[in-house]
Amino acid sequence: MLFNSLQFLAFFPVVVIVYFLIPSKIRYLWLLACSYYFYMCWNPKYVLLLLASTVVTYLAGLFLVRWSDSPKRKKWVLAICLLINFGILFVFKYANFAIQTIEKLLGLVHITVPEVTIRLLLPVGISFYIFQAVSYLIDVYRGDIKPERNFFIYALFVSFFPQLVAGPIERSRNLLPQIRNLNKTHLWDSKRLLGGCALMLYGFFLKMVIADRAALFVDTVFDVEKYSVYGSFEVLTGMLLFTLQIYCDFAGYTSIAIGAAKILGVELMDNFNTPYFAVSIKDFWNRWHISLSTWFRDYLYFPLGGSRKGKLRKYLNIMIVFGLSGMWHGAGWHYIFWGLLHGVYRVTGEATLKIRQKWNQICKKRTDTFSHQLWKRTCTFSLVAVAWVFFRAASLRQAVDLLFQLVSRFNPWVLFDGTLLNLGIDAKDWNVLILSILILFAVSLCRHWGKQPAKAFAEQGLLFQAVVIYFGIIAILLFGVYGAGYEAAQFIYFQF
Amino acid sequence: MKRLKYIKGMALFIVFICLLYIGICYTTWVVRDKSLGNIWVKLREQKKDSIDVIFLGTSHQFCSIDVDLLYEEYGINGFMLATSGQTMPMTYYAAKEAIRMQHPSVIVFEALYCHHDFRTLTDGMTHSFFDGMPYGAVKKEAVEDLIEDESQRIYYYLDLGYFHNRWKDLKEPDFHCTMNSSRGNYHFEETNPGSVVPVLETDEKREIPEGTLYYLDLLIKLCQENNIRLVMYVAPFGVLNEGDDPAGVYEMQKSFHWIRDYVEPMGIPFYNLFEHVEELHLDYGADFMDAQHFNFRGQEKFTRFMVENGYFDF
Known part of the structure; x- marks a missing residue:
């Protein structure tokens, strides 16, 4: 169901009216039913994936607490659960891309293999709800939060319909307590x-x-x-x-x-947060798709070592994060290139920071002026706009052609x-x-x-x-x- | 105190929704394409059960009959409910809704489109038929029956979704009333040469399509059940473009012969005006709006002919 459809314009008022009228204790159950209905409007069969991810992470959360005194068991639970979730994501989102890439690589060395295509629809919002469920699991693993014992509350956390198919990728720390306390919310x-x-x-x-x-x-x-x-x-x-x-x-x-x-x-x-007003690419990513950027920061960049293991490792970590961020956006080389390009922007920005600062000192350039800020914003905006060409184009070739036509x-x-x-x-x-x-x-x-x-x-x-x-x-x-x-x-x- | 505040809040919310509904209805009315008429709006303005005769059919109906003249000079209290491209199934549903709203004693059906089995023609024509039609069981039945593409059905209830893009073309007349008179009458002043009416000299017949016959039977049954006299006729017309082969018009006349033979045994009069074209004394240089349709002069001439020759002896 699209937000900009007449179907949603009928669905949402009904959800709200019933929500306001029913006893407060069962509000979350109503929202859970509505969320599953919302998702099933797109394709009823694929709700099973949502349910599978929910059940697996819910049970894993409980096991993590039960085996809190056994780090080895905890690691196994986490690993299996991540494997299942990312496995689902891989099969439905990246399998065909991987097969085609392998076929092309084999083709380069003149090995012909029969064409294989897995006929699967890409489930709407799969990357969003899987990332949300995984973030819950890692938070429980780290002991940042306690696992949710009420399955229906947890299921609503994963499937809450306003943010189910395109985020924001909510953190359990923020959303779960609110869902638990829905019965206490003053609606009027x-x-x-x-x-x-x-x-x-x-x-x-x-x-x-x-x-x-x-x-x-x-x-x-x-x-x-x-x-x-x-x-x-x-x-x-x-x-x-x-x-x-x-x-x-x-x-x-x-x-x-x-x-x-x-x-x-x-x-x-x-x-x-007004991303096109950013003064650098780093600043841009602090303002654009904040829930995804912070997800990658908290659950990938920091565990990789962040900036604590030297400059080269930091740059490598940045490239890994942006490469995977590109891949998260779609199974295509142009998405990966788009991510890597942002990674290159970031690394270049970091690597040249001192030189640029020195240059400004030598030139006695004031950096707090409106014109300097405007210049930085314009440069950042232009770099972002060029990168979007790779994102929007149907292929890398088309993006390169368009940029060549541009100049x-x-x-x-x-x-x-x-x-x-x-x-x-x-x-x-x-x-x-x-x-x-x-x-x-x-x-x-x-x-x-x-x-x-x-x-x-x-x-x-x-x-x-x-x-x-x-x-x-x-x-x-x-x-x-x-x-x-x-x-x-x-x-x-x-x-x- | 809290309860009072709650009631006040609810009341304000209801007022807001009502005002919003009015605003959306007005916006819809403004952007709606009125060039094909807006007859349901006019029919709704009529006092309930005040209309005696309802005219149904295609553009040939509303270009041929002047309902204002019928009322002013002959005392026939009629309403023009014909629309451009009104197919046989549409006519059936129009009759059903008109009977619900007005319960006329006579329905005059111009039967040109009985010769083919289209359910709808262009989107614009279909909208001109549905837009403004009162929401209710008949509209629901008609939309579900005639609009095959389910995703488009919603726009026949909420036609703002179809017409909203007309904001680019809005002109002063869009903010005023429609081109129809209060009786749904059309008045076309434009004059263009009409094409000579080819008349089939034989009594050959061609059966009309099964789907169309189904709806014709439904219409006849509907009129019988509601004690309404059904009168059918076809107005004469020529080919669309000069030099066109008149074979198509001859084929249609064969269908009209078949319909005549089909309905007359049921006591339903069918007047084929192709057979009286000479008596009409048409002036092809002055009486036509385009090659096939009368302008206001032809309309007046034809209307008077129908009454004065006893075809409309209501």
Whole structure:
């Protein structure tokens, strides 16, 4: 079930109304049933995978406590459980990619093998819920948290529908206590409810008005059949719009998820903090997909030794983390390359930090000026935008071709001769897009200056809030990209 | 105190939802494509059971009959419920809903589309039929029966999902009322040369498709059960483009002959106006909006002819 579908618009109010009316003790059971229904709307069979991951990690959590005095047994339990979870992930997400890679490698040495393809659908959100379950398990193993004994509460932790298919990848420390205390939550809190509605509305705005509109242009420029005809400025515009699209798509989903959870009395972690205002790649990853970045930091980078084992090892660890992060995003070399490219950015940034600082000293350059900060932000944004080309392209080859077209086919006249108005979006769509980007920019600026727009909104008068929500809904229904003629576009991060 | 606050909160929430519903309905009405008419809205504005005659069928029906003239000059209290591309199944459902809303004593059915077995034609035509149709059992039945693509059915209930992209094309008339009069009448002033009506001289017949016959039978049964007099006719028309082979129009006339033979034994009059085309004294240079459809002059001429020759002796 997509958030931007009519099905969800019918599902969610029913969930909320029943949730508010039933006895508080069984609220979590209702949410669990709704979460499984939500997942089964996509493919009923694949709910078994979700259940399997839940049962395995739940039992493993209990065994880890039972055998707390036997480190060897604990390690075995952890290893088996990780093997099962990552095994599921590998089979459903990477098996075909691995087979094809082996076939290609064998082909290079002239060994021909019969083509093998495993016919499996990639289960929606599999990487998200498996990572969430694994994080719980490792936390229990480390003794950071106590295992949850109520299976249904734990099952809801893994499957909580607002964040089930595209995160945020919640930590057990944050989410489990909230689920345990759902019966104590005071539901009739108008500030919280309106705040949740506003967040959902903002998410729909990002997704339906900006991301899906930008996608019309991006899909045209990245079309595998036709991309080779475009020059520098079509590719540049497509690249910038994809940079915008992926942010609005994912941040939109997250905002809807956080808003929906808020209405149900659950506070989810934030996943984005104005990432395109970052001054370095390191800073970018502290602001982008925060729940995944911190997951990799806590459960991979630190266990690998982090920065404690010397510079070279640190750089290697960074490359491993970013390589796996790329792989997490998809089974394709272009995803892995995208991850590694960010790793190279990070390592280069770290390695040249002292030289750059020295250079600034020699040049007596002030680094606290607006212009210097702007320069750093622009450089970071450009590096991120270039990397997104590898992420969006259908293959490494296409990405390289597009970047070559970007630098070799200088055609600034397309900015003036109307060419850009015929690539998926027309002049009126451009107007809406530009206006929407200005709204997004204003909201981001508020966040950047330390103000919380959602909180500030919740503090306004009831009438003001109602009017904003009212016209927001009408505007999204009118200017959103959806409905007959359009396939309700999936959120990009569903496929991960 | 807490209870009062709760009640106040609920009341405000309900008011908000009501206002939102009104806002969405208005937005839907504004963006809806009114170029193909908006007849259900007009029918709903009529007082219940105030209409005596309902006119159903295709564009040939609403281009041929002037319901305002029928009322003003002949006292026939009618309503035009024909829509562009209204297929036989659509006509059946339109009749069913019209009977529920108005219970007329006569239904006049222009039977052009009986010759083929399309259930729907273009999306725009299907929307012009469904949009504004009151929500209820008949609409549900019709949508489930006629719209094969399940994913698209929702847009026949919430047509904002279909039309919202028209915000780009909104013009002043979109914010005013529709092109129809209060009786659903159309008035086309545009004049273009009409194509000469080819008349089949023989009484050859061609059976109509089984699917269409099924819905025709349903319509006849519906009228019988509700004590409604059913009158059928076809208005004359020529080929679509000058120089086209008139064979297609002849084939249709064979179907009309078959329908006549099928319905007349049941006491249902069927008037084939192709047979009276000369008596109509059509001016092909002045009476047509396009090659096949009458403009307001042809419409008036045809309407008067139908009444004055006793075809509409209601």
